[in-house]
Amino acid sequence: MSLRIAPVSVDDPASIDAWVEVVERIREYEFPYLPARTRRMAELMFEHAFPARAVEHQLAWVDGEPAGRLEVSRMTEDNLKVLSFTIEVAPRFRRRGVGRALFGEVLAYAREHGRTVLVTGASLSMPGLPAPDEAPGAFAAALGFTNTLPELQRRLTLAEVDEDVLAGMLAAAQAKATGYRLVRWRDAAPEELAEGVAYLDSRLMSDAPTGDLQIEAEKPDVARMRRVEEVIAARGRRTFHTGAVDEQTGALVAWTTISNDDETPWHAWQQITIVDPDHRGHRLGALVKVENLRFFRAEMPQVEVVDTFNAAENGYMIAINEQMGFRKLAAFQNWQRDLAKDGSTATAE
Known part of the structure; x- marks a missing residue:
């Protein structure tokens, strides 16, 4: 298997196309009830950045196909110890080391920017709300994260108000x-x-x-x-x-x-x-x-x-x-790892 990780940039339209492809594969598998991320939405997101926040995106490519994505985000005016990130891997590329390789990029970014508190999220199973895949939560736990702050998504169907x-x-x-x-x-x-x-x-x-x-x-x-x-x-x-x-x-x-x-x-x-x-x-x-x-x-x-x-x-x-009239739709779990507290050497091992 050939694996490489490369940035996504507004200056590289092909990388945005690949990013949308990965995001849509994951949405269709895990979150089909959510609206699709269109090419135009992605382009505008990459072009227009929020203030006081630095965000970087990378794609993992397996044998020339976009297989997963990483988003790292850090505040620049407050929460200066915190690094938020999202790792998502398309279903057919899971359990092949793609997520772990992307997490290595997270740790490198944390070292570079002096961030010690890592925060991410994953879908969660709750009574009556089974997660579409338990792998993301298991992956976070395997990497030393602890679960905190479960959240629920609810939906209001306006025709039924x-x-x-x-x-x-x-x-x-x-x-x-x-x-x-x-x-x-x-x-x-x-x-x-x-x-x-x-x-x-x-x-x-x-x-x-x-x-x-x-x-x-x-x-x-x-x-x-x-x-x-x-x-x-x-x-x-x-x-x-x-x-x-x-x-x-x-x-x-x-x-x-x-x-x-x-x-x-x-x-x-x-x-x-x-x-x-x-x-x-x-x-x-x-x-x-x-x-x-x-x-x-x-x-x-x-x-x-x-x-x-x-x-x-x-x-x-x-x-x-x-x-x-909002009704439960899905559950999610926030995960946190304190690199300073757990004495981590910031490696992906």
Whole structure:
């Protein structure tokens, strides 16, 4: 077997074609319910990079065929010990040393950039949600990773939404949310809300469950947030936002987002939902989520499903999602290895 590992680059269109081929083989095998990654989506992703993050992609080639991929990602302004990575191997090339060779690249990258905490993920079997393949988790365990922070993916099928349930949720939330007004916007945040969005975004990793993951809260400011908005737009994604403003102070204290892509018009992602800790207990999370779903459906009637992820221990947000009609679709496990703690010499052995 001839194995080589080579970078993927926007300057090498053939490498992007091969990357899409590998990603699609894996999606069709493990995640057929997810939208396909199109050539255009991949090209835009490689062309437009998020700020404060360095990402590199490599492909493993076996006997001249693209067989697997590696993505390594490191933050450049915070989480300076952490290296996140994804290793995926096409089904017919598994158990042939491809994943281990790609992990050797991870360790080399960690040494080069002084990263000691490695974080990755894999599908997970839970009751009623069997993983399509147990090999990724077994591979992580064999490499010395410990499992932490299981997550569940849920899907809302819009044709099956119970409008009476949503109306009841909205009425109950409005009754508790006196002293707040709702705001809506598409894509970039209005100038008067920009600082509030950046603040709430900075709280996400502090407030959301993270299990044993050694991840610090990020510290985005308005300038970095604006750059993120530019990248999202350049990648062809639309975002729909609803927030709650404290009428006494004028501060944005709750915020949620749904995003959609022209390349996958039937599909959307429910993303961040966060409420400032000082304003919890007023049903603001339910209020903004239900109102944003109404906003999104009015603007994007062609969308059929909305997917979301939650940490399995995030009971509050899961309760809201399930009441709205989100149903379990798949489970995933985060894996972590602390090279400094385990005394690793950073080899793939």
